[in-house]
Amino acid sequence: MKKILTVLGARPQFIKASVVSSEIARHPGLTEVVVHTGQHFDNNMSEIFFQELGMSPPMHQLDIHGGSHGEMTGRMLVEVERVIKTESPDVVLVYGDTNSTLAGTLAACKLHVPVAHVEAGLRSFNMRMPEEVNRILTDRVSDWLFTPTDSATRNLLGEGTKPERIIQVGDVMYDVALHHGARVMEEGGILARLNMMPKYYILATIHRAENTDDPQRLRNIINALSQIASELMPIVWPLHPRTRQTLRNEGLLDHLSKTVVLIDPVGYLDMVQLEKYAALVMTDSGGVQKEAFFHKVPCVTLRDETEWVELVEAGWNHLVSPYHISDLLRIVQKALQSRPEPVTPYGTGQAAAAIASALVG
Numbered sequence: 001m002k003k004i005l006t007v008l009g010a011r012p013q014f015i016k017a018s019v020v021s022s023e024i025a026r027h028p029g030l031t032e033v034v035v036h037t038g039q040h041f042d043n044n045m046s047e048i049f050f051q052e053l054g055m056s057p058p059m060h061q062l063d064i065h066g067g068s069h070g071e072m073t074g075r076m077l078v079e080v081e082r083v084i085k086t087e088s089p090d091v092v093l094v095y096g097d098t099n100s101t102l103a104g105t106l107a108a109c110k111l112h113v114p115v116a117h118v119e120a121g122l123r124s125f126n127m128r129m130p131e132e133v134n135r136i137l138t139d140r141v142s143d144w145l146f147t148p149t150d151s152a153t154r155n156l157l158g159e160g161t162k163p164e165r166i167i168q169v170g171d172v173m174y175d176v177a178l179h180h181g182a183r184v185m186e187e188g189g190i191l192a193r194l195n196m197m198p199k200y201y202i203l204a205t206i207h208r209a210e211n212t213d214d215p216q217r218l219r220n221i222i223n224a225l226s227q228i229a230s231e232l233m234p235i236v237w238p239l240h241p242r243t244r245q246t247l248r249n250e251g252l253l254d255h256l257s258k259t260v261v262l263i264d265p266v267g268y269l270d271m272v273q274l275e276k277y278a279a280l281v282m283t284d285s286g287g288v289q290k291e292a293f294f295h296k297v298p299c300v301t302l303r304d305e306t307e308w309v310e311l312v313e314a315g316w317n318h319l320v321s322p323y324h325i326s327d328l329l330r331i332v333q334k335a336l337q338s339r340p341e342p343v344t345p346y347g348t349g350q351a352a353a354a355i356a357s358a359l360v361g
Contacts, residue, residue, distance in 0.1 A: 170347015
């Protein structure tokens, strides 16, 4: 029996892990222990969240959140190392590019435990992003590199990675969208509670520090959202607590609340419904860009670059820097009228099964 120790910390990682953990459970040769670092700590990471995903609560809760990147990662490294010594796993499995990802990877490497990295090979080519540093370091020392796309595989090969370490499986988020998206209909749910008409509202999610910590970018985004909501269609924004506090500190919250529907962070299935039935998604999230595509909804990404270049090339994702409000408004209009080409860059929806099979071997 091979023991997999899965290290998770951010809400999107649990969503991705839900389908992989389900496949691991199907294999008689695998057992899994899940560690929650606590990196994302809010009421929406409660028992109901795991019930919605069909997951058992994590066996180890480290409750590490807050502080600088270095402080958070260091504390996680200490505690994850302790768990690895206690559990003696055969493999440490990590997802994506968070501080939890890097801490799990470093702890495993220093204890000579093999590492498997889901979503390997993604690159923004912006080393100012902490996520870029985390993913590059994780890829460098991982034994299994599970890539989601052709471009991710090419990135690793271009960096000199041995081909035998790379396994292109497709994107686990596509598995998630197929599984959980089928459970959500347009009737009832949060759309009914907000009195929103399907396909006649825009979903916004903005939380990255590059936008919320830059006063000019943030003010441009707020002004654009207010104008769009007043002139085009309603905007729903599940507001991250840190973003809400930033808006309050900048004196922007009251102005925004007069035009945009601001709500607290929502449960997983509510978020799927908001994404699936939006006319457009505006986001700076890496995961939400793809989720919009999986539900066949056009997306405007408020960043200077994106890891998901194939969606930009196909016309599903429209990349715009929020330094110029006129550009932002023009791109939103363009995206609403777009007719993207059909593409299938993320596999067949069988990524989780391929990962579990590779780990058995």
